[in-house]
Amino acid sequence: MELRFENVSKIFGEVHAVDHVTYTMSKGVYGLLGLNGAGKTTLMRMLCTVTSPTEGIITWNGNDLFKLGEKYRGELGYLPQDFGYYPDLTVYDYLMYIASIKGLRPIAAKSRGSELLEQVGLKKYKKRKMKTLSGGMLRRVGIAQAMLNDPKILVLDEPTAGLDPNERIRFRNLISELSEERLVLLSTHIVSDIEFIANEIIMMKDGRFCYTGTSEQLISSMDLRVWNCAVPKKEVNHYLEKYKVGNIKTTSGGAELRILSKVPPTENAVREESTLEDAFLLYFGEKAGD
Known part of the structure; x- marks a missing residue:
């Protein structure tokens, strides 16, 4: 076959x-x-x-x-x-x-x-x-x-x-x-x-x-890592323009972003396990500024 x-x-x-x-x-x-x-x-x-x-x-x-x-x-x-x-x-x-x-x-x-x-x-x-x-x-x-x-x-x-x-x-x-x-x-x-x-x-x-x-x-082929980052609300657009962002969750203090990056995007960034959806974002997603 x-x-x-x-x-x-x-x-x-x-x-x-x-x-x-x-x-x-x-x-x-x-x-x-x-x-x-x-x-x-x-x-x-x-x-x-x-x-x-x-x-x-x-x-x-x-x-x-x-x-x-x-x-x-x-x-x-x-x-x-x-x-x-x-x-x-x-x-x-x-x-x-x-x-x-x-x-x-x-x-x-x-x-x-x-x-x-x-x-x-x-x-x-x-x-x-x-x-x-x-x-x-x-x-x-x-x-x-x-x-x-x-x-x-x-x-x-x-x-x-x-x-x-x-x-x-x-x-x-x-x-x-x-x-x-x-x-x-x-x-x-x-x-x-x-x-x-x-x-x-x-x-x-x-x-x-x-x-x-x-x-x-x-x-496993992804050359970027996945990070969870807490950022102030006024800075969300900055990260959207600079990185590929998978998820945005609004919080009382601002927002939590799921970001693809080789290095931690923020000081408080926490490494997350990569998923197929992250790989899809890597291959097909765009930054807001593109």
Whole structure:
């Protein structure tokens, strides 16, 4: 099981949405982390053969995706940021409709659909119309439709966008459960979505992979330390302009700042343990003055 990007670029006019990416994936969960506009969705659309690369090649087990055609798409499950559905269809009828598009036989579709509704916790809602579902329920239906063909590759584009904290936790647990024996690529700009479930994290910026590795490797690669500093309220802007500041907590005497710096920013600075969110700030954050 090998998915490989070889010098892949996608160019729109003068914009390099994806810029000479080379990378190999196998079984496991890969978290694609980056700000909006980093090129994540364009990369995934190429992976799903929705659009083709301007340069380079993407291969699945050594074969060009676009030459494999339907054979490759039969092993692919895709949940885009916004997936289309007929609002008056029931959850179950929607899954049967998607199963027919994917070419599943009716008996297999019914069995698979019921199994997935149980897995995503929507069995008792199978007769509810799609238009009556909450955002979290819709995302779970989206996962179910992506899993109908039992794909070897599961691609999830911003799957927790707009979900409340409880739904996000439920979704992460579901993705972790579904990741056995397949390759899962999950894109997000929310660090907590992938911190504990991704086997490997890919940080993407300006169309390129600026860092790849495990969460622990990414944190240990940081060349800045993390400090908790108590400062007077009138000095907060000074620190925002001079340092990358992760958190600001207002106190009765001023503010507590979580600052990334090689040396203590203040005399009272207390060293803190670095997190993946700190690494995200290091790679993607800016000082207020920039």
